[in-house]
Structures are given as structure tokens and as C-alpha cells.
Amino acid sequence: MTFIDPSRGAKTMNFAEMRTWTAAWDTYDSAVHGVLRMPTFYPVVRHENWWGCGVSLTDLRSLAREHGIPVAWVPPPGVLRRLVEADTVHAAKLKILAESQQEILDLCVEKHAECTDEWLEEEADVAGKALAAWQDGHLQAAAALALLGSEDLMYQVTRVARAKSYAGLKEAAQKEPDGWFQHAQYTLAPLEPLYTQYWPKNNDPLPESLSRHAVVHNFPLEHLNEGHSIVAVMLMISILRECQQRAEEVRHDMLLA
Template identity: 30%
Template sequence: MSNGADEPEEDSESESVGPFGLARAFQPLTDYYRSIFADLFQPVIQTYEPMSHIGEMISKRLVEASGVDAMLRETFEPLREHFREYWRDVFEGFGSLKERIYPPNLHDATPSVEEFEQLLLEEGIPLMWVPGPKVVRALLDVPDAVERRRIIGRRWKGIVNHCEAVIEDVDHPGLLEYRGFAIDCVAALRDGHNNPAQALAANLLDSLMQAHFSQSERAKLTSHRLGKFDLNDHGIRVALTFAPVWYAHAEYWPKNGDPIPRVFGRHPSAHGVSRSQYSRINAVYGLMLVTSVLKFFDVELAR
């Protein structure tokens, strides 16, 4: 059985880290190196800068005759060589750190903090492990949420393929049963069974959260009554993985006459079954969320 979808279709191209939160993760290190750099070079700058403004030839010749100019060059050149090697090592270290923090799909097109907040918290788009790097780049290159939703609608087949690859890579013994149900979501979507795929994804997400978090931990990651999810309140991987999960748990109360949302939500998937909530694109959102959370536990759980 298949439900119709109003989104366009197009085939695609077929260790928690702390102690800093996301927005402040690299700032202390950046400030530290900036201060070291400034302290080391300040004496040289203070000596050399006034000389650079000597306008008269006689003064320049006196400086040259005094040997100060040569001395500065002799002092500065080794320092420059030292810092060229030093900063090369620093930036190589940044690259290594980025690869440890971010999954492979974010290595080539790593969003800024502002982009993370927009896509994860304002639009509920998972970015950890899925979708693939080309889709991530496409999502970052368009100006608004409407265009990003259209991209996910057009590239759904490629996104499903990438989700399948990530799911199949999950090998933690405690997650194998969940992995099997996630593969069922993939199969259902491929076969055009969008409604069952979305329902299974929503319930599988709930089961993963129930199995691996206490009630208080789940509340911190999903409750909208506690206020907006703050990326800085969590380790980087936790923040990036569960911010869109928080978005998907937006409150929906049929008894209060709340309209059924058109974007994917855990509560309307369970309590607002309708053509407004159920669609292929929302099933893809659900699959991406489940894949991201499943892989998070695969990486973080003790073995």
C-alpha cells in the first residue's frame, strides 16, 4: 500500500567530546593560540614598526649601519620558519579533531554553528551520519527551509541508500534487533509503502530512546516544556544528534484542537494519522532520524 506524496521526485546520484559545548568548542583554543602568538611577536612588532615609517634616507641608512635591520631579519626569519611548521601542525591537529568529532558525511561540508542551529533546531533535519555529503552540501547551499525540504523530497532515493549503508554498518550486539527494524523501514520506503515506513520509524525512534535513556534524560532531550534545546548544554555529538530529535517531539494535543503538522513529528505520527502528517518525505525524515540515533548508540555504547 502506498500513499500519495505532493513532494517532487527525482532519482539521486546513484566518544562524547567535552568539556565545551558546541558554540564554544573551539573558541578557548583559538583565543589561547592567538594570545601566545601576540605575546611572542609583540617585541618584534614594537621594534620594527616605528622603523618601517622612517621616511628619510639618512635615517634608513643609520638603521642599516647600526646593524639593527640585519639583526631583525636574522631574528625574525627563524621565528617565521618555526611558526610556519608550528601552525601547520596546529591546523593538522584541528583537521584530526574535526574527523574525530564529526562523522564522515560532515568532513567536506561542515556547517557553521549558525547553520547547525538553523537546520537541526529550526527545521529538524538530521545531519549526523546522514544524509550523504553531497546532500549536506546541497542543503547548505539553498536559502531557506522550503528549498531544503524540496531537496530531501527530490533526493529521497539517494538518502535512503545512504541510510541503508549506515544502518548496515551498525554492529553493536545490543543494537542488532533495532538494526533489523531500521532495514525494514528502508525496504518499505523502496517498495512505496510510505505509511508503514513512517509509523515504524517513529516507533523505532521511541524504542531506542526508551531503551537507552532514563526518563529524566529523555525529558532533557525531547521535552519542549523545558524550553528550547540548547546546543551548549550537551556534548557535541549528543547535541548534534538529538537536536532534531527534540524538534520531532514538538507538542501536539488533539484534545486542544491543535492542527496536524505537515512536518514529521513523533506525536502526530502516533496520534494524528492523516494525509497531512503521513507522506513519503516525512517517512524519509523519520528514517534519517532513526539512522542517526542508531549510529550514535553504535559509536557511543560500551562493548
């Protein structure tokens, strides 16, 4: 089967072309069509790590909302494909993450290196320390640092006032993607299960997906397992890289003003 990029050779893109091209781009699967160069305009409407994954937007959003696994900026496309193809039980998804640990770490390091805006200097420093801990073999320590260190970023990227607390973050994550540039909403989707209500004093059952409240209020090490630890670091990198993207857009608009 051959994949033809409809944007090949184009130097501009209008909205009609955007609609046509994205429909074609979303069908590209590198495992079927072979490795192809990413189109120039692809990152305008899709996340770079989706190129060639062969996964539908519906399945990407389900992976993020149902399992709390980031899908924006990280992990690599091959990992996304394997995650979606795996059994629907949560443990199967975590197994894929554990088996793909080095691939994921490498892309996290690459995306972190792209986060250079001075507005994000402190957050990028925290993320760098989390990655260093992971590289040194201290994955759970990396996860704890990433989970707590990314909270300010979550408020930044959702534009939710801290007065609304965690309910506001969860509400922002639940919004359905819409508009021309809906891919940005996929960055937020994992926050929905992350902030599932959990109170140990009420004997609430431990959430299946990574839970911020379980880590902070109870800290059961069996919950912060290898898979969930990878999710925590991925989440920080995903949100940090999204903030970098938005900072670049703001600075570009400032130059044009």
C-alpha cells in the same frame, strides 16, 4: 582555491592540535576545493557525513532544530549543502529531501550495515525492515515503522529515564553543544521539533516539522508526506548509528578496565 589539511601525515593528535585542525577542517567544501580524502582523526571530532559539506556548525544545528532534519551520520554532505542553501521555508527543505531520495537511502543502508553490536540487534532489525519497505516503494509505511521503532533508541542515546516522558527527550535535545566532542549533541537536535506539543482535541495547529504526536494521535497523511517520511527514517538510522558508536566506546573501555 586550495585546501591544505593541517593534519596531513600526523599519527597522533593532542588537544591543541584538535582545536587548530577542526577549525581548518570546518572550512573544507568539496564543491569548491574538490574531493579530498577524509583525515584519519576527523571522525573523532566530527561526523563523517560533514566532511566536505562546507556547512558551519551553526547552520547544521539550525537545520536540525528548526526543521527537525537529522544532520548526524546522514544525509550525505552534498545533500546537507543543498539543504542549507535552499530557501528557509520548510517546504523548500522537504523538496530537497525528496529530490535527493536515492542518495539518502543509499547512505542510510550503508550506515545501517555498520550497526552490528548485539546490544542493538532488535533495533537494527526494525531499522532494516523500515529500509526494506522504503526500497520496495512503501515510504510512508517505512516512516511509521521507523518513527515508532526508534523511540527506545531515543531514550538510550539521551540517557533520559522514561519516567520523564517526552519532555525529557525535548530537554536533552535543547542542550547546547559543548566540550571537545560536541558533535554527538547534533544527533539529538532534531528531537526538539519532533516532540513539539500537539493535541488535536485542543485544536492545536499541526506542527510544520515532522511531529511524533501528530503521527501517533492524528495520523494525517498530508503531514507524513514524502519529505517528512524521509526525515523519519533518517532519524532512526542517525540515532541507531550513534548508539552503535557509543556501544563500541563502552566495549573498548571494558577491554581496558
